Amino acid sequence: MATPLQLESAELPADAVEVGRIADAWGVKGWFKVLSHSASPEALFSSKRWYLQPSERGAKTFSGTALLQIRQAKDHSDTVVAWAQGIDDRDAAEALRGARIFVPRSSFPSTTEDEYYWVDLIGLQVVNREGVALGLVRELMSTGPQTVLVLAYEQDGKALERMIPFVSAFVDKVDLPEKRITVDWQPDY
Missing domain, CATH: 2.30.30.240 (PRC-barrel domain)
Known part of the structure; x- marks a missing residue:
């Protein structure tokens, strides 16, 4: 039997920007696939604190805003995969499916001249x-x-x-x- 998802409740930062969604579990150790809203997912890699909100559609495994402490996020083939504190098996990762990912704008990497988000x-x-x-x-x-x-x-x-x-x-x-x-x-x- 799957244990209920234990996520830390949080307040969405005022400068939060939606940067992607959790697509599905990846592997058996709690990793999950991320669909980035950008071709260059630097914001996902630069922030170790992701704020999640449930998908607008489908089953909701949590409500409100949850803070996810990211252990690791990396490119894998044509997608991004990540692993977070407290997400230690495939069931927990699957429970995040569809969640919207937000990161604070202040944690985005700096842009150079003539570069814009x-x-x-x-x-x-x-x-x-x-x-x-x-x-x-x-x-x-x-x-x-x-x-x-x-x-x-x-x-x-x-x-x-x-x-x-x-x-x-x-x-x-x-x-x-x-x-x-x-x-x-x-x-x-």
């Missing part, structure tokens, strides 16, 4: 060189060789979207404090 770009206003508002960044999409800004905007009362490659040929400036991205792009492109 996608989460920091969501919601920014995009304007062109002439100051014409083109929309708000709704999401970013990786198309393989480049990332694309997906903007939401309205025209004649209709919700529309516009896509702009997030490359230096089109992006003049990202101003995080001003919550603005300036681009070389016209509304009719």
Whole structure:
């Protein structure tokens, strides 16, 4: 008989960002697979404290927010696998399936100049060189060789979207404090 999951209850940090989900158990010693929301899961590796919330759908093996002390997290093939304090067998790891993973933004590794976390770009206003508002960044999409800004905007009362490659040929400036991205792009492109 499986023992009930014993997780440490916690308060979700104010700067918490959802970075992935627990996919399934991996092996028999309590390791689990993680589906990262980013192609570069550095935030998962840099934080030793993950905050979990249950999946919106399916069976809930815990409620509220739980703190998971990460013993180890690493790349394995095309996925991330992790092992945490108190998760010592396959049953415990399976009980975490579907849980949403949050880490504090303050624990993300520092970025270099002209590097940005996608989460920091969501919601920014995009304007062109002439100051014409083109929309708000709704999401970013990786198309393989480049990332694309997906903007939401309205025209004649209709919700529309516009896509702009997030490359230096089109992006003049990202101003995080001003919550603005300036681009070389016209509304009719």
